[in-house]
Amino acid sequence: MRRFDNIDLRLLRVFATLAETGSFAAAQIVLNLSQSTLSTHLAALEQRLGGALCLRGRKGFRLTPLGEETIEAIQDLFESIETFQSRISQAPAELGGRLRIGTIGGIINSPHMALQHVLARVIDQIPNVYIDLRLGVPQDLELQVAEGTRDVVIGPFARHAPGVHYVELCEEPHGLYCGNLHPFFEMKDANISKDMIDQARFSVRAYRKLEDLQRIRHPRASGSIVHMEAQLMMILSGSFIGFLPEQSALPYVKNNQMRAIKQSIYNFSSQHYVAFRNIDKNNRIINVFVNEIINTYKSTISEVG
Template sequence: MRRFDNIDLRLLRVFATLAETGSFAAAQIVLNLSQSTLSTHLAALEQRLGGALCLRGRKGFRLTPLGEETVEAIQDLFESIDAFQSRISQAPTELGGRLRIGTIGGIINSPQMALQHVLARIVDQIPNVYIDLRLGVPQDLELQVAEGTRDVVIGPFARHAPGVHYVELCEEPHGLYCGNQHPFFTMKDADISKDMIDQARFSVRSYRKLEDLQRIRHPRASGSIVHMEAQLMMILSGRFIGFLPEQSARPYVKTKQMRAIKHNIYTFSSQHYVAFRNIDKNNCLINVFIDEITKNHRSTS
């Protein structure tokens, strides 16, 4: 009998998504993974399980017998994990423990989303709470909360994973910016043509590359970032234009280190959510967090 100690749950979730979507192309979109990364994950799981899980070729995509059995076993496994976590989260205990929070970067100056005030009130209410706070990009955070490796996450989530509850938090306006060393900085908006925009080096968010390009119909990216702090550096270099949340750009606009470009045209708002798993709806720590961050949002709106 084969033993499967320490199988990465992420690999199982990736394969389950592949089986559900029925194609590598569709799974890439849902998981936000490249073809090579998806293939690597699949190969690693197949090696661990000792056989091919699916076939693809002229006849299209199909599961092998081992693949079909694995999908059914994955469903049973995750149902058992959810039941275990739900039972433990509702067990009687003194209010306290570990709260694992995940959030995007660049929100410290946002009145609606700045966590420093929320964390202060939570610690005052629950002195023995242990806060585990980490930064990440939206697709990773959404996957982490779905997998149960983060208890609650904050970000502009577009996919909406199954089994996860999303609470609307606020909309974050964005604009297109350049630094004071960029040729656009001293130009009037009316003198900046679409052709000039197309020729400018454009820094995109790596996790929203196509969206950023399509927003200004730019032909190509000349750089990419993950966190907004990195985007600030790219724009302040004076060699790139790029999108930034207005609240992140405001201090630098005020000191004339950057400016918005055609703000009446190149602007959009990103909806932010706070998300947690449906099975954790009775988790006391998570409920306290949700209450405090929504209270913070209402008081600053």
């Protein structure tokens, strides 16, 4: 009997997604992986299992007999993992546990999510919980929760991964900003032409580059960032214009360090979600966290109303 010690669960999830989507192209989109990376992961798993798992060609994508058996075994394995997690999540509160959270940068400025207050209330309810908080970009966070390396993630997720449950939180308005050292800062909006916008150095979000360019029909990017803190630095340098969440920009606008450019034209809102795997719906710690962040959002909305 062959032994399969230490098989990477990520490889199994990649193959399960490939089988579920039914094509390499679709799996690449869901997993946010390049074709070469996806092929490398599949080859590594096939080598470990000792045979081909799928075939692709003129007849299209199809699983081999080994691939079909592997998918059934993966489903059984994931069900067992779900059972394990469910039992542990129902353990007495004094046992505590680990909560691995992933979120985008700049969320501390959001009055609707107020993650720092949510964390405090979670710890009040589960004093022995171990909090593992990481920052990331939306695509990576979505992949991490689908793979199970993060328990719950928060962000503006454009692609909804299979096996992941998404709960709508709030819409975050964005504007186009310049710093007080930029030539646009002292100009009236009416005097800033589209040609001038096109000539300005434009800093884009690296993970949404094409979207940012399209929003203002800008011909090119002159810089890129991953976290909003980096975008703040780019704009405050006086060399770039760029999109920012209004809440992130607000303190600097109040201090006369930056301003929005043609806010009625250059604006958009991104929908934020809290996401976790379907198999974790009964996880006590995750439920406490999700309930607290939803209640925080509802209470801030009612206060504004």
